[in-house]
Amino acid sequence: MASVELRDLTKRYGSNAVVDDISLTIAHGSLVCLLGPSGCGKTTTLRLIAGFVEPTAGEIRVGDQQVSSPQRTLPPERRNMSMIFQSYALWPHMTVAENITYGLKLRKIDTATTKRKLEAILATTRLAPLASRYPGELSGGQQQRVALARALIVEPETLLLDEPLSNLDANLREEMRFEIRRLHDEYRYTTIYVTHDQSEAMTTADVICVMNGGKIEQAGSPEDIYDRPNSEFVARFIGMSNVVRGKTLAEGRVDFSGVPLRVSNATVQRSGDTAVSIRQHSIRLMAKEPAEKENVVPATVVRQVFLGSSRDYLVEVADGTQLRVVTPASDAVAAGSNVWLHLPHESCRALSA
Amino acid sequence: MTLALPAQKEGRRTFKVDFSVPVLLTFAALLCVLILLPISWLVMYSLSEVDPATKERVFTLAQFRTLFSDPDLVEPLITTMIVAISSSVACCLVAAPMGWLVARTDMPMTKVIRALVTASFVTPPFLGAIAWEILAAPNSGLLNKLYRFLTGAEMDAYLFNIYSMPGLIFVIACYTFPYVFVLVANALDRIPGDLEDASSILGAGTWTTARRVTIPLVLPALLAGALVAFLQAMILFGSPAILALPAGFHTMTTKIWSLFQYPPKPELAAAASLPLLFLTVMLLRGQQMILGRKGYSIVGGKSGEPRLIRLGWFVVPAMAFVVIVLMLPVFLPYFALLNAAFSPIATNLVTSATFTMKNFHFTFFELSTTQLALKNTFILGAASATIGTVLALVISYATARKAITGYRVLGFLATAPIAIPGIVLGVGLFLAYTRPPFVLYGTLWVLLIAYITIELPAAYQQLQSAFRAVHPELEDASRILGATRLRSLRDVTAPLLRTSVLATWCFIFVSTVRELSAAIMLFTSETKVVSVLIFDLKESGDLGAIAILGLSMLVLTFTVVIFINRLPGFGSSGLRNT
Numbered sequence: 030m031a032s033v034e035l036r037d038l039t040k041r042y043g044s045n046a047v048v049d050d051i052s053l054t055i056a057h058g059s060l061v062c063l064l065g066p067s068g069c070g071k072t073t074t075l076r077l078i079a080g081f082v083e084p085t086a087g088e089i090r091v092g093d094q095q096v097s098s099p100q101r102t103l104p105p106e107r108r109n110m111s112m113i114f115q116s117y118a119l120w121p122h123m124t125v126a127e128n129i130t131y132g133l134k135l136r137k138i139d140t141a142t143t144k145r146k147l148e149a150i151l152a153t154t155r156l157a158p159l160a161s162r163y164p165g166e167l168s169g170g171q172q173q174r175v176a177l178a179r180a181l182i183v184e185p186e187t188l189l190l191d192e193p194l195s196n197l198d199a200n201l202r203e204e205m206r207f208e209i210r211r212l213h214d215e216y217r218y219t220t221i222y223v224t225h226d227q228s229e230a231m232t233t234a235d236v237i238c239v240m241n242g243g244k245i246e247q248a249g250s251p252e253d254i255y256d257r258p259n260s261e262f263v264a265r266f267i268g269m270s271n272v273v274r275g276k277t278l279a280e281g282r283v284d285f286s287g288v289p290l291r292v293s294n295a296t297v298q299r300s301g302d303t304a305v306s307i308r309q310h311s312i313r314l315m316a317k318e319p320a321e322k323e324n325v326v327p328a329t330v331v332r333q334v335f336l337g338s339s340r341d342y343l344v345e346v347a348d349g350t351q352l353r354v355v356t357p358a359s360d361a362v363a364a365g366s367n368v369w370l371h372l373p374h375e376s377c378r379a380l381s382a
Numbered sequence: 383m384t385l386a387l388p389a390q391k392e393g394r395r396t397f398k399v400d401f402s403v404p405v406l407l408t409f410a411a412l413l414c415v416l417i418l419l420p421i422s423w424l425v426m427y428s429l430s431e432v433d434p435a436t437k438e439r440v441f442t443l444a445q446f447r448t449l450f451s452d453p454d455l456v457e458p459l460i461t462t463m464i465v466a467i468s469s470s471v472a473c474c475l476v477a478a479p480m481g482w483l484v485a486r487t488d489m490p491m492t493k494v495i496r497a498l499v500t501a502s503f504v505t506p507p508f509l510g511a512i513a514w515e516i517l518a519a520p521n522s523g524l525l526n527k528l529y530r531f532l533t534g535a536e537m538d539a540y541l542f543n544i545y546s547m548p549g550l551i552f553v554i555a556c557y558t559f560p561y562v563f564v565l566v567a568n569a570l571d572r573i574p575g576d577l578e579d580a581s582s583i584l585g586a587g588t589w590t591t592a593r594r595v596t597i598p599l600v601l602p603a604l605l606a607g608a609l610v611a612f613l614q615a616m617i618l619f620g621s622p623a624i625l626a627l628p629a630g631f632h633t634m635t636t637k638i639w640s641l642f643q644y645p646p647k648p649e650l651a652a653a654a655s656l657p658l659l660f661l662t663v664m665l666l667r668g669q670q671m672i673l674g675r676k677g678y679s680i681v682g683g684k685s686g687e688p689r690l691i692r693l694g695w696f697v698v699p700a701m702a703f704v705v706i707v708l709m710l711p712v713f714l715p716y717f718a719l720l721n722a723a724f725s726p727i728a729t730n731l732v733t734s735a736t737f738t739m740k741n742f743h744f745t746f747f748e749l750s751t752t753q754l755a756l757k758n759t760f761i762l763g764a765a766s767a768t769i770g771t772v773l774a775l776v777i778s779y780a781t782a783r784k785a786i787t788g789y790r791v792l793g794f795l796a797t798a799p800i801a802i803p804g805i806v807l808g809v810g811l812f813l814a815y816t817r818p819p820f821v822l823y824g825t826l827w828v829l830l831i832a833y834i835t836i837e838l839p840a841a842y843q844q845l846q847s848a849f850r851a852v853h854p855e856l857e858d859a860s861r862i863l864g865a866t867r868l869r870s871l872r873d874v875t876a877p878l879l880r881t882s883v884l885a886t887w888c889f890i891f892v893s894t895v896r897e898l899s900a901a902i903m904l905f906t907s908e909t910k911v912v913s914v915l916i917f918d919l920k921e922s923g924d925l926g927a928i929a930i931l932g933l934s935m936l937v938l939t940f941t942v943v944i945f946i947n948r949l950p951g952f953g954s955s956g957l958r959n960t
Contacts, residue, residue: 079862105862106866109864110862111862111863112858116855118853118859119859120859122878132863135863135865135869179863
């Protein structure tokens, strides 16, 4: 069993810590996503795991073996891992079949076994008719599948993916997302997947690690990350969230534009200001003042856009804070009108930072 | 499926052997010997003289005082400036309109024109100068004979005298204008059509657009071209040696060379070399600044094909202009060489009755030095190409992959020789290798060092861009699948670089065969090469043999250039003229 464990992993270039004291345990057979904006250290973390980069401090263990530490680093070729690169890195001078079987050749697998495995993987990735083509003659999606086949045929203990879908167009990206998940479920290797696209992470991962500034901001299931962000960065990065600020009141309430807003996680008790996140489509927008006054804030519509299946509003409350609200397409209120916003308390989440 | 692989054995340690420091030091030391050693001797000599009383070398500025006061040395300096400026201006006047016609108008046969410009590019300038001697020497020149025949003028009347300052400027311009042409035409090729369309849609006519948009955009390229043309004219040795010496005047390069004739004045030669070195560095910096200015680089994503300007009836004078321009460096000289090769007397037109293979037989079977020169040239060409390619390959791997710390230093050292004119390097190497610890003068080794130094920058630049084209992830992919660093290089990098390496090898080989400036300073009777042999034969007036050797050299060059252009995925790039 090959779980992957990062302990206090740090990589510095000069005084700049690209990966800053990360600890993470990835159970065997799970699919973990490192999610974050560009420059957050996710690719460096992946390359540390692969062994292309040596850590400045901390260690990486695979199973019960230490593979990386500042003292010694097992070279990539000895780690029994596979990787899919952002550029696919298909060798242009080898055919599809040669690309795919290269790893087997290195492992001195006999011809008959190689042939059998090649046929199996070609069938799985639907590449059989293209085996003798060169990568230059394939479309983006086909190249992507060759990269996938090449990485999988060696039956790695760990599969690393570095933004594998960023060069594909939208339709194909959706298709390949499910393909990657399907193959993972079929072979059950440990997968570490780097992306900056939150929907990609949501649809494929068992565990998402949101990274920022070389640190892991939050690690959890997609539901955790989406519904229970515990920092302003995570709330904003996962997207579609408003983050508002107000004075902390007693009993799990925050003063928002004069309204004592009740929040779901009452445990957060601090003096001073608290940031509260609420999703754009959790807010209810009403044209008439409702009878129920709990968590209802008056506002003015600044602009609204019809998006087909929904409407996107920008509204402003009394203290000047602007919020985005997504409503059903039928809720049409003209710009300049007065509206009332209901912020259900179970959707309001006080953030730690 | 099951895991078919044996598990990694715990405790199987890899010892990180850090090759970077020894590799860096070895190569840095090697490059220092190649570059810094001759330059240091050059500077040392220029600032010293031997005290007749004590026989010791003492510091003095006397060499520089002589350099800037003795009319014998000031005159060549002035001549060089006049020649360089005039030929650079002439190049621009011819190359700019021609580049525009080829890149931006509906002129026919532009591919042929570009190929012919390449032909004048790869013609060794000293060969062109000799060909023009056959054509336009005052008495025996073919063109002057034709003039006398047509007009019935006196026996000593002539139309052209190639042994003159204008003659020298003309011949130099013939073989440097391709530099300007290529820069201007490439700049015009790269200007997106949209920029001109944007001007048209705002109401500017064709000519206004050309004047206000197109020309200002290529001005930096033209200016850079002018600097390169100036530089080439300044450091050229062959053409002035062939044309200026009979006319009784010197340029800097020929003066430096003559300072090594008996009685040798190496200190003065060293001092005279330094202004050339200094100017070359300045000119290259200037060119970089002009071409590197961000404001002029063309911004934007996808853009349409440029619209070609319709020439209409103007195509006739335009075509005539281009034909005349190409006649001067290519058609006429090649004709003169072919004529000289197969005629008993070089300056008489060959007829079917006088056609002879005598020159051919003489050159290859009777002339004793030919065999030796061919052998030396071949050995030196192959050795410089092989060593130069390997050197460039290792350095460009280190810099492109940032494989070792301090890779920038290596890159800088590998590019530095571009700023050392061949003749200056010749002087430096002469001074450096005629004394212990490296007594190499008189051997092929010193020529080998000269050739490698001269060709290294171009080779390095070619291979570095080749390495850049191979995405580092291609190597990473091989590593992660289980290949070692060396195995990855063998299986992935090497096959992808094969054509570039081959092309670089060929380029160095051809450039070496054509090199004259450094070789003329370093050869001895035992280490003669073909270019020096041609120069020697010129002294003895064997034009037929020169034509045969020159044409063989051209055939070899063209074969290689065409071969490289046919290689998949390889465009043409510049040869360094000497």
